[in-house]
Amino acid sequence: xxxxxxxxxxxxxxxxxxxxxxxxxxxxxxxxxxxxxxxxxxxxxxxxxxxxxxxxxxxxxxxxxxxxxxxxxxxxxxxxxxxxxxxxxxxxxxxxxxxxxxxxxxxxxxxxxxxxxxxxxxxxxxxxxxxxxxxxxxxxxxxxxxxxxxxxxxxxxxxxxxxxxxxxxxxxxxxxxxxxxxxxxxxxxxxxxxxxxxxxxxxxxxxxxxxxxxxxxxxxxxxxxxxxxxxxxxxxxxxxxxxxxxxxxxxxxxxxxxxxxxxxxxxxxxxxxxxxxxxxxxxxxxxxxxxxxxxxxxxxxxxxxxxxxxxxxxxxxxxxxxxxxxxxxxxxxxxxxxxxxxxxxxxxxxxxxxxxxxxxxxxxxxxxxxxxxxxxxxxxxxxxxxxxxxxxxxxxxxxxxxxxxxxxxxxxxxxxxxxxxxxxxxxxxxxxxxxxxxxxxxxxxxxxxxxxxxxxxxxxxxxxxxxxxxxxxxxxxxxxxxxxxxxxxxxxxxxxxxxxxxxxxxxxxxxxxxxxxxxxxxxxxxxxxxxxxxxxxxxxxxxxxxxxxxxxxxxxxxxxxxxxxxxxxxxxxxxxxxxxxxxxxxxxxxxxxxxxxxxxxxxxxxxxxxxxxxxxxxxxxxxxxxxxxxxxxxxxxxxxxxxxxxxxxxxxxxxxxxxxxxxxxxxxxx
Amino acid sequence: xxxxxxxxxxxxxxxxxxxxxxxxxxxxxxxxxxxxxxxxxxxxxxxxxxxxxxxxxxxxxxxxxxxxxxxxxxxxxxxxxxxxxxxxxxxxxxxxxxxxxxxxxxxxxxxxxxxxxxxxxxxxxxxxxxxxxxxxxxxxxxxxxxxxxxxxxxxxxxxxxxxxxxxxxxxxxxxxxxxxxxxxxxxxxxxxxxxxxxxxxxxxxxxxxxxxxxxxxxxxxxxxxxxxxxxxxxxxxxxxxxxxxxxxxxxxxxxxxxxxxxxxxxxxxxxxxxxxxxxxxxxxxxxxxxxxxxxxxxxxxxxxxxxxxxxxxx
Numbered sequence: 001x002x003x004x005x006x007x008x009x010x011x012x013x014x015x016x017x018x019x020x021x022x023x024x025x026x027x028x029x030x031x032x033x034x035x036x037x038x039x040x041x042x043x044x045x046x047x048x049x050x051x052x053x054x055x056x057x058x059x060x061x062x063x064x065x066x067x068x069x070x071x072x073x074x075x076x077x078x079x080x081x082x083x084x085x086x087x088x089x090x091x092x093x094x095x096x097x098x099x100x101x102x103x104x105x106x107x108x109x110x111x112x113x114x115x116x117x118x119x120x121x122x123x124x125x126x127x128x129x130x131x132x133x134x135x136x137x138x139x140x141x142x143x144x145x146x147x148x149x150x151x152x153x154x155x156x157x158x159x160x161x162x163x164x165x166x167x168x169x170x171x172x173x174x175x176x177x178x179x180x181x182x183x184x185x186x187x188x189x190x191x192x193x194x195x196x197x198x199x200x201x202x203x204x205x206x207x208x209x210x211x212x213x214x215x216x217x218x219x220x221x222x223x224x225x226x227x228x229x230x231x232x233x234x235x236x237x238x239x240x241x242x243x244x245x246x247x248x249x250x251x252x253x254x255x256x257x258x259x260x261x262x263x264x265x266x267x268x269x270x271x272x273x274x275x276x277x278x279x280x281x282x283x284x285x286x287x288x289x290x291x292x293x294x295x296x297x298x299x300x301x302x303x304x305x306x307x308x309x310x311x312x313x314x315x316x317x318x319x320x321x322x323x324x325x326x327x328x329x330x331x332x333x334x335x336x337x338x339x340x341x342x343x344x345x346x347x348x349x350x351x352x353x354x355x356x357x358x359x360x361x362x363x364x365x366x367x368x369x370x371x372x373x374x375x376x377x378x379x380x381x382x383x384x385x386x387x388x389x390x391x392x393x394x395x396x397x398x399x400x401x402x403x404x405x406x407x408x409x410x411x412x413x414x415x416x417x418x419x420x421x422x423x424x425x426x427x428x429x430x431x432x433x434x435x436x437x438x439x440x441x442x443x444x445x446x447x448x449x450x451x452x453x454x455x456x457x458x459x460x461x462x463x464x465x466x467x468x469x470x471x472x473x474x475x476x477x478x479x480x481x482x483x484x485x486x487x488x489x490x491x492x493x494x495x496x497x498x499x500x501x502x503x504x505x506x507x508x509x510x511x512x513x514x515x516x517x518x519x520x521x522x523x524x525x526x527x528x529x530x531x532x533x534x535x536x537x538x539x540x541x542x543x544x545x546x547x548x549x550x551x552x553x554x555x556x557x558x559x560x561x562x563x564x565x566x567x568x569x570x571x572x573x574x575x576x577x578x579x580x581x582x583x584x585x586x587x588x589x590x591x592x593x594x595x596x597x598x599x600x601x602x603x604x605x606x607x608x609x610x611x612x613x614x615x616x617x618x619x620x621x622x623x624x625x626x627x628x629x630x631x632x633x634x635x636x637x638x639x640x641x642x643x644x645x646x647x648x649x650x651x652x653x654x655x656x657x658x659x660x661x662x663x664x665x666x667x668x669x670x
Numbered sequence: 671x672x673x674x675x676x677x678x679x680x681x682x683x684x685x686x687x688x689x690x691x692x693x694x695x696x697x698x699x700x701x702x703x704x705x706x707x708x709x710x711x712x713x714x715x716x717x718x719x720x721x722x723x724x725x726x727x728x729x730x731x732x733x734x735x736x737x738x739x740x741x742x743x744x745x746x747x748x749x750x751x752x753x754x755x756x757x758x759x760x761x762x763x764x765x766x767x768x769x770x771x772x773x774x775x776x777x778x779x780x781x782x783x784x785x786x787x788x789x790x791x792x793x794x795x796x797x798x799x800x801x802x803x804x805x806x807x808x809x810x811x812x813x814x815x816x817x818x819x820x821x822x823x824x825x826x827x828x829x830x831x832x833x834x835x836x837x838x839x840x841x842x843x844x845x846x847x848x849x850x851x852x853x854x855x856x857x858x859x860x861x862x863x864x865x866x867x868x869x870x871x872x873x874x875x876x877x878x879x880x881x882x883x884x885x886x887x888x889x890x891x892x893x894x895x896x897x898x899x900x901x902x903x904x905x906x907x908x909x910x911x912x913x914x915x916x917x918x919x920x921x922x923x924x925x926x927x928x929x930x931x932x933x934x935x936x937x938x939x940x941x942x943x944x945x946x947x948x949x950x951x952x953x954x955x956x957x958x959x960x961x962x963x964x965x966x967x968x969x970x971x972x973x974x975x976x977x978x979x980x981x982x983x984x
Contacts, residue, residue: 042763045963125961585907587963588877588958589905590903591880591882594905598886599886
C-alpha cells in the first residue's frame with residue numbers, strides 16, 4: 001500500500017459525477033508517463049516481497065485471542081525508530097546480523113489490525129541476496145513485535161478465525177453497525193481510520209446499492225446442521241437500510257455469510273514485485289506468470305476458517321473478490337442494462353483478464369472472449385501512440401469507476417504526476433499487476449507484481465515461496481518458456497484452487513509443452529524483442545513468418561495435478577521445480593546458497609506431492625483434534641486461543657525436533 | 671582429421687531434455703541430447719547462407735554431409751556460422767563461465783593445444799575477447815563428500831597424475847597473463863589436493879567446483895580451507911566422463927542407428943569417414959546477464975579425432 005494522500009474525499013453521489021474526469025485525466029497521465037518511460041532500458045532485476053501480519057493480543061488469564069486495533073500506535077512508534085535507525089546507520093551504527101541491510105519499512109493496511117512490512121531496499125539477483133531474505137523477514141517480525149504491547153504479536157495467518165463473531169474479538173472493543181460499513185458483524189473502527197479506507201468501503205457499498213455479500217460454503221462435519229443456516233445472522237436489525245439485505249436473501253443456506261470489506265481486505269497476502277529490464281520484458285513476465293497464479297494459490301492454501309466456522313474452501317481469494325465487489329445489479333446481470341454501460345463478468349478483485357506481451361507465441365485464441373473494454377479510452381490510447389494490446393489492457397482496467405476521489409485533486413491536471421492513473425490502477429486488484437515506472441521517480445523501471453499467494457505461518461515458507469517465484473522468472477527468461485493458456489482456463493483454475501485440498505485432489509489446466517520449437521541454428525540470442533522465432537499462425541500481435549500450422553489450442557494444454565505441474569510428469573510437462581533446478585545448474589551458485597535453495601525447493605516439492613501439509617490442512621487438523629471441538633464446524637474462542645498460541649509456536653520453532661507444525665515443514669517427527 | 675561438434679545456444683533451441691530427469695544426479699544427458707538435436711535441426715534446415723561463411727566449402731571429402739563444413743582446423747559438425755552476432759548486449763553486461771573437460775586417456779601433453787583450441791572456439795562463438803572464469807576438469811578425479819581424506823588414490827585408472835595437472839595449470843596461467851581468462855578454477859578438488867596444488871601455482875584458483883548429491887554435506891575441512899585461501903566453492907552436476915568413445919561413435923554413426931551419418935557404417939563402406947574415433951575434450955560455455963541472472967547463451971563444443979591418423983598416445 002503506497003503513500004496515503006490527504007484531502008476531502010467525495011461521497012459516492014459526488015464522486016460518481018467526477019468519474020469520467022478522473023478516468024480521462026488518468027489516461028492522459030498514463031500516456032505522458034508511457035511516452036516518457038517506454039524506452040527505459042537495462043534496468044536490473046530488483047524485487048521485493050511484501051509480508052502482511054495480523055496483530056493479535058493474547059489474554060492468557062481469560063484464554064482469549066483478540067485482534068488488536070493498535071496499528072496507528074505501532075506504526076508511529078516504528079516510524080520514529082526507523083528515522084532514528086537511519087540516522088544511526090549513517091553514523092555507522094549497525095544491527096547485529098543485518099549490517100548490510102537497511103531497516104525494514106512498515107506500512108498501514110486496510111484492516112486496523114494489520115501491518116505490512118517490506119525490506120528496507122529491494123533485493124537483487126545476486127545469490128547472496130537470496131540468502132538474506134528469510135533472515136530479513138524474521139528481523140521484520142522481531143522489529144514489529146518490539147513495538148507492540150507485551151501481549152501483542154504479529155502473526156501471519158491469512159485471516160483471524162473469529163473476525164465478525166458476536167464476542168469481543170477486537171481490542172479495544174467497538175460495537176458493529178457503523179455508518180461507513182453498515183455491517184452487522186464488524187464496526188467501522190475495524191478499518192484503518194485514514195479517510196481513504198472508510199470512503200473506499202462506503203463508496204463500494206453505495207455504488208453497489210447494498211452491502212457487499214460474501215457467502216462461503218460451510219464445511220459439513222458430522223454434527224453440522226443440514227441445511228446449515230448461519231446462526232450469527234441477525235434478521236431483525238433496522239438501523240440502516242442495508243440491514244434489509246439479509247431479509248432479501250443475502251445470506252444463503254449452507255454458507256457462512258459476511259457483509260463487509262474487512263472480511264476480504266482484512267486478509268494477509270504474500271506479494272512479490274519484480275523490476276523488468278524494460279517494458280518488453282515486463283509485458284512478457286506479466287503474461288507468463290499469469291497462468292501460475294492459481295497454481296501458487298492452491299500451493300499456499302491457508303484459509304479454512306471464517307467467522308468462527310470451518311468452511312469448505314481453502315483459500316482467501318474469492319472472499320476478497322466479493323468484499324470489494326462494487327458492481328451494480330445491472331453490471332452483475334441481475335437487472336437489464338439501463339443506466340450502466342455494460343455487464344461485467346468479474347469483480348475488481350479477480351484473476352486477470354488480459355495478455356499484454358507482443359509475443360508472436362501469443363495466439364488470439366488465448367485472449368478472453370468476454371473482455372470488457374472502454375472503446376473510447378482504447379482509441380485515445382492508440383491515437384496517443386500506444387499499441388493495441390497494451391491499450392486494450394488499460395482500457396479494460398478503466399471500465400471501473402474511481403472509488404476514492406479527493407476534491408483538491410480535481411483542480412488542475414498535472415501530467416508530471418500519476419495520481420489519477422493510480423486511482424484506477426491500484427483499485428484493480430487482479431492477480432497480476434503491470435506497473436509503469438512511477439512518474440515522479442527516474443530510478444524505477446517497469447514492474448510486474450505477482451499477487452495470488454497466501455501468507456504462510458513461518459518466514460521460512462514465505463522466503464521459500466518468494467524465492468521460488470523469483471527463480472521461476474529467471475527460468476522463464478533464460479529458457480524463453482511458454483506457459484500461455486487461454487485466459488478463461490486460468491479463470492477456471494482460480495475457482496478450482498478454492499476447493500478443499502485442491503493442492504492434492506484437484507486438477508488444473510496447464511500447458512503441456514513450455515518449450516518453443518527448435519530455432520534455426522545459430523539464430524541470434526534472445527533479443528529484447530521477444531523470442532527469436534515464431535511458431536504461430538494466429539498471432540494476436542503481428543504476422544509472423546510462415547511456419548507449419550499449429551494444432552488446435554485445446555491440444556496445447558490438459559488437466560494436471562499440482563504435483564505434475566510442480567514436479568513434472570515423465571512424458572508430459574517437465575515441472576516447475578526441474579525447470580528451476582535446470583536453471584540453477586546453468587549459473588554459478590556457491591555451495592551454501594545452493595543448500596539454502598535446496599531446502600526451499602524441497603518444501604515446495606513436498607507441498608505439491610502431499611508429503612508436507614498446506615497451512616489450510618494443518619489448521620483443519622488442529623481444529624478437528626482439539627478436545628473441545630464438537631465436529632459441528634464451530635471454531636470456538638477456546639480453539640481459536642489455542643490455535644493462535646500454536647501458530648506462534650510454529651512460527652518460532654518451525655516444526656523442528658518434532659515440535660508442533662512438523663507436518664507442515666518437516667514431514668517427519670524427528 | 672578433427673571433428674568439431676557443437677550444440678549452438680541450447681537455451682532457446684528446443685527442449686533441454688536434461689531437465690526431465692532428477693536434478694541432483696550427475697548427467698551428460700544435456701550434452702548428448704543437445705548435440706543430437708543440433709545435428710538433426712541442421713540436417714533438416716536449409717543451410718544456404720551458412721555455407722562458406724568461414725572457410726572453403728565442404729566437399730573435399732566426397733562422403734561428407736552438406737550440413738557440415740570442412741575447415742582448416744577440422745570438420746565442423748554442424749557447420750558453424752561465426753559471423754552471427756554473439757551476445758545481445760555489451761561485453762561488460764555478462765559473466766562468461768567456461769568449463770573445459772580434459773577427457774580420460776588423452777595424453778596431458780596435448781592439453782596446451784587443446785586448451786587454446788577450446789577457448790578460441792568459445793571466444794569466436796560469443797564474439798568476445800576474454801572470459802571471466804575458466805574451470806578445468808581433470809579426468810579421473812572424484813570428489814567424495816563422505817570421505818575427505820582418501821581422495822588422492824593416484825593409482826586409480828584414468829587418474830590424472832599430479833605433475834601433469836601442474837603442467838596444464840601453466841598453460842592457463844599464460845592465458846591469464848594474456849588477459850584471455852580473468853579467473854581460474856578447478857573441479858572436484860578436496861582440501862588435501864588443494865593444499866598440495868596451491869604451492870605449485872603462480873595464479874591461484876579462485877573457484878573449486880564440486881558435485882554433491884546432497885549439497886548440504888560438504889566436508890568441514892574443505893569449507894575452512896577454501897575460506898582461508900579465498901576459494902569459492904561452487905556446485906555443478908556434470909558427469910565426470912562427459913563424452914565416452916562409445917557415445918561419440920553412436921552420435922556420429924550411421925543414420926539408421928540414430929546417428930548423424932558422419933562415420934562409415936562398416937570398415938569397407940563408403941558412406942562416411944573411416945577409422946577410429948577418439949574424443950579429445952569438451953568445453954561448456956555460459957553467458958549470464960550479470961544483474962538480471964538471465965542465462966542468455968549456453969552451449970558446448972567437443973573435439974574428436976577420427977581416421978587412421980589418430981595420434982598415437984605417447
